[in-house]
Amino acid sequence: MPELFQVVTIAEANARLSAHISPLARRESLPLHAALDRVLAEALHSPVDLPAFPRSTMDGFAVRAADTYGASESLPAYLTLCGEVPMGRAPNFTVGPGQAALIHTGGMLPPGSDSVVMIEHTQYLDATTIEVVRPVAIGENVIPIGEDVKRGELLFPRGHRLRPQDLGGLAGVGIVNVPVVERPQVAILASGDEVVPADAEVAPGQVRDINSYTIAAMVRRAGGEPILCGIAPDDPAVLERMARAALEAADMLVLSAGSSVSARDHTVKVIESLGAPGVLVHGVAIHPGKPTIIAAAGNRPIFGLPGNPVSAMIAFGLFVAPALRRLQGMPDADPPALQAVLTLNVPSKPGREDFVPVRLERRDGVLYAEPVFGKSNLIYTMAHADGLVRVPLDLTGLYAGTTVDITLF
């Protein structure tokens, strides 16, 4: 009674689902301080030039560059002080030929001046005269209008996830409320007659629900809002009722399937019953995580993740996280990977991609990845790991000493 899978590659699995999902239309406007890690619902352009006036990048004197040409230690230029630029206000005077105005970093260049001489290259001769011992070029030590960003310039495209510096950039041009995509609502439903809530006493034969916690946390990391829908028994009618109710209120449903073959079988049937197009993928050429189910009801993705916690986490990263990106209108992107040297051989079988949890350790400036071998039923395999190494489809393993890409989690 072996299971019959129509196993597909990771890319094919994601492509099949992509064809059915599109970015969510729901959006909200958030103040900048609440917008960290949120995703822009539309492209933003600058309403202003930044800076809006020529700014000094140094403490020194605003001058006309031509007045300093040829100046040197032995033959200084002599300039007459005509004022001091106040911080935060426009100077109410003009720098004429042969004149200089005291200016501070960030100050506005007075009309007439075109450059700033650093204070280190000057000396007071008396209260109204300075010596300049080095020439400056026009524009030197000055940020011209719009150098940071120009009015009308694209700041960030739609689908951009806002980082600290992006919030700063928006503040700088006066955008203090941003249109962001609402967090996708992700219903999470565990299943299995043997699974009980984590706070329950367990009787022999029962195990606590692990996947609802790992999946909810991964949903949050991927920008979604988890909705916990409890634990369904291995009863197709009850599972179907609970799955239908869960999906009703959500943009996506993530089921963690029962672990037995019969439980997985009825999970497929229940998912198929939730609406067209139904099951798109049943089985992916990965280990662990092979029995992953990917489906859609209308434009709502549905995932049947394996019941084993390690498999569920790996399948989440490969399929659910990219789908959450797409629902938020984000461009497809691989998670950032870092390089490390494998400490042990990692065996694999050709025709599938193997994912092996690794622990990272830096010794003498070199980053090493030590495989954490363990059955995919063991959650502490993941808790003891820092990332995953992937063995490509066509290899039979990776040798110790190889430099490999590690995806952190």
Added chain:
Amino acid sequence: MPELFQVVTIAEANARLSAHISPLARRESLPLHAALDRVLAEALHSPVDLPAFPRSTMDGFAVRAADTYGASESLPAYLTLCGEVPMGRAPNFTVGPGQAALIHTGGMLPPGSDSVVMIEHTQYLDATTIEVVRPVAIGENVIPIGEDVKRGELLFPRGHRLRPQDLGGLAGVGIVNVPVVERPQVAILASGDEVVPADAEVAPGQVRDINSYTIAAMVRRAGGEPILCGIAPDDPAVLERMARAALEAADMLVLSAGSSVSARDHTVKVIESLGAPGVLVHGVAIHPGKPTIIAAAGNRPIFGLPGNPVSAMIAFGLFVAPALRRLQGMPDADPPALQAVLTLNVPSKPGREDFVPVRLERRDGVLYAEPVFGKSNLIYTMAHADGLVRVPLDLTGLYAGTTVDITLF
């Protein structure tokens, strides 16, 4: 009138502050679902064995391994069915010699059995007899009691930041409330006569507050809770009053200093006045970010970050983020770095560490880092970048084509 800095290295700067700060004592108990990315206030040990009973990792038959020794396609072992293990309950029968019990993945091994034969290696002869065509060893396809984690075993040390898999691991052993360190309260105070709130209309000479936004977001990323304390003018008395009030209600104060030399000078004096030990570092051998001030009042760290947004972000990553780790009791750790190939030469000066923002791009499977050159006054230098490359103290630059470490932000 050059500034007089006693410039120190990054390591020395952090060491001077470390001597004055210790982990915060305030803690709270949180339900697991609210504990993602929070830091454990104490070590956690497992109250139970996981699993609590021997579990099957396969669909198949629970047997006595000895009964299968020597079994082959041509000479199968014949076993008599004695029951089916129900999911989620202890079997109420024993597997005797010559017997086998139907079992599903995750099911509890019945007493008497010591291993599981995969269903693929069996065949029903009739309703009560199966053929086994491959031998199994004792313990094969079984997770013994405590293989995932043993009762009393250390799960996570104090200071561990909880990831999705860690929450799953805690759920698995029934720990549903966790003692975590309270988020450090970080007062953020901008300063400068030229700085106005981001939502204000700007007059010529004024600029909007950028640093409060970038710093607040970086504080959140580092596990702290930002408290925005507004913008102080370049008036030492007012700055001191505002800084004192800000520090009163917080575990840490981050000032973004005015940009002129005189503003920086009075920032140092104000920080010095807030309490002993006072200023520990004034000037670090980095570019940008050299005029960074690091201080403490009692055991509360105080930072005077440069007013330039790029410098402020870089100094935050180097000094404020590690201090937030220490306040939360986390071990010191470098942020994860990935490797990329520089596309352009990056010049530097010996005797300082240069930090250059880079944009990452993957072409033909190779990750390239393209320097985003720009004045440190320009926030969009950072908004257009994905990470930072660091040029070590003793180098005069890095050549295009070199593989470099990139810190993401």
